[in-house]
Amino acid sequence: MDQTTTLVATVEPTIAENKEVTWTSSNTAVAIVDEFGKVTATGAGTAVIKAIAKDGSKVSESIAVTVTEKAVAPVETPSVVEGLKVASKTETSVTLSWTAAKNATGYDVYAYNTATKRYVKVTTVTKTTAIINKIAGQAFTEGGKYQFFVRAFNQGTNTTVYAQDSAVVEVQTTVKKPAVVTGLKATTQTTSTIKLSWNKAKDATAYEVYGYDKETKKYVKVTTVTATTATVSKIAGTKLASGTTYKFYVVATRTVNGVKVSAAKSSVLSAVTTPAKVALTVKAGKKQATLSWKKVTGASGYQVYKYNATTKKYEKLKTTSSTILKDTKQKTGSTVKYKVRAYKKVNGTTVFGAFSTAKSAKIK
Numbered sequence: 001m002d003q004t005t006t007l008v009a010t011v012e013p014t015i016a017e018n019k020e021v022t023w024t025s026s027n028t029a030v031a032i033v034d035e036f037g038k039v040t041a042t043g044a045g046t047a048v049i050k051a052i053a054k055d056g057s058k059v060s061e062s063i064a065v066t067v068t069e070k071a072v073a074p075v076e077t078p079s080v081v082e083g084l085k086v087a088s089k090t091e092t093s094v095t096l097s098w099t100a101a102k103n104a105t106g107y108d109v110y111a112y113n114t115a116t117k118r119y120v121k122v123t124t125v126t127k128t129t130a131i132i133n134k135i136a137g138q139a140f141t142e143g144g145k146y147q148f149f150v151r152a153f154n155q156g157t158n159t160t161v162y163a164q165d166s167a168v169v170e171v172q173t174t175v176k177k178p179a180v181v182t183g184l185k186a187t188t189q190t191t192s193t194i195k196l197s198w199n200k201a202k203d204a205t206a207y208e209v210y211g212y213d214k215e216t217k218k219y220v221k222v223t224t225v226t227a228t229t230a231t232v233s234k235i236a237g238t239k240l241a242s243g244t245t246y247k248f249y250v251v252a253t254r255t256v257n258g259v260k261v262s263a264a265k266s267s268v269l270s271a272v273t274t275p276a277k278v279a280l281t282v283k284a285g286k287k288q289a290t291l292s293w294k295k296v297t298g299a300s301g302y303q304v305y306k307y308n309a310t311t312k313k314y315e316k317l318k319t320t321s322s323t324i325l326k327d328t329k330q331k332t333g334s335t336v337k338y339k340v341r342a343y344k345k346v347n348g349t350t351v352f353g354a355f356s357t358a359k360s361a362k363i364k
Contacts, residue, residue: 024049029045043067077162175261190273192233207253251265
């Protein structure tokens with residue numbers, strides 16, 4: 001339809017004063033004609049177009065115009081979409097891509113709606129990519145699992161033909177990475193344990209504590225906790241030894257719907273177990289007391305305390321790296337009492353062992 005042609009009316013004699021004509025159509029449902037003789041088809045059928053002289057003579061001439069329907073080419077069925085895949089994904093969106101389908105003028109993308117348990121159309125595109133972030137108005141969530149297929153279509157003048165559905169592709173959105181652990185420190189130490197603590201990391205759901213294994217010269221995971229503290233007593237199955245330095249770091253993790261992501265590791269912390277308890281021996285001599293003890297493994301030195309009978313308190317007598325000490329200028333017949341503890345220094349921090357059992361002697 002909408003085809004046009006222009007008719008020309010010849011008025012004789014050529015010397016006629018009024019050569020104007022009036023144009024009419026017997027069937028405007030088939031063709032219409034304007035004042036200039038332009039005929040426009042409006043539908044299939046036959047109409048008579050007439051030109052009537054305007055000079056009052058009512059002389060006219062007619063022509064029959066036949067309009068036929070133009071043959072419409074059949075709409076080809078597009079091929080099935082192939083190569084549907086996840087091109088990229090974030091915590092809240094998925095980008096799909098696929099191979100162009102033959103004879104396709106566009107594509108409908110469908111997603112599975114878990115609420116209705118049916119696939120629903122989420123978008124229509126003419127390209128071979130689509131970014132999806134909602135299903136039936138529901139925004140995507142991190143770690144969410146989703147299913148999609150694509151249906152190609154070929155849109156003709158009067159009809160649209162659809163291909164069969166593509167294969168279904170499944171995807172799980174990404175999970176937000178937690179922040180790096182900060183503030184790692186040792187809060188409590190014993191001869192066989194070290195208690196660690198750290199600041200809460202944003203978006204973390206758990207923490208993995210790693211310790212340095214001196215045997216393999218590698219860091220190994222020693223425990224996983226959800227709190228911001230952990231007490232370590234073993235590394236790679238080996239118990240911690242007294243007065244020994246160990247190295248640790250912590251990794252924050254986040255798990256959503258079975259997907260776990262990890263932050264970068266924290267700074268490494270060097271921490272030490274407390275030295276073992278000193279086994280003190282005190283022997284009385286002439287106006288002096290001799291203190292001795294066995295060397296404590298890992299100890300940097302020892303603090304010697306003496307009991308003050310006046311204040312009724314133990315007061316520090318001396319700090320030494322030796323395992324023997326003579327306390328001279330003592331009063332004959334007096335009783336003296338001592339206790340000793342080992343200590344170890346690591347990175348400017350001093351860790352003390354337990355005090356020995358108090359020992360006394362009577363000065364000769």
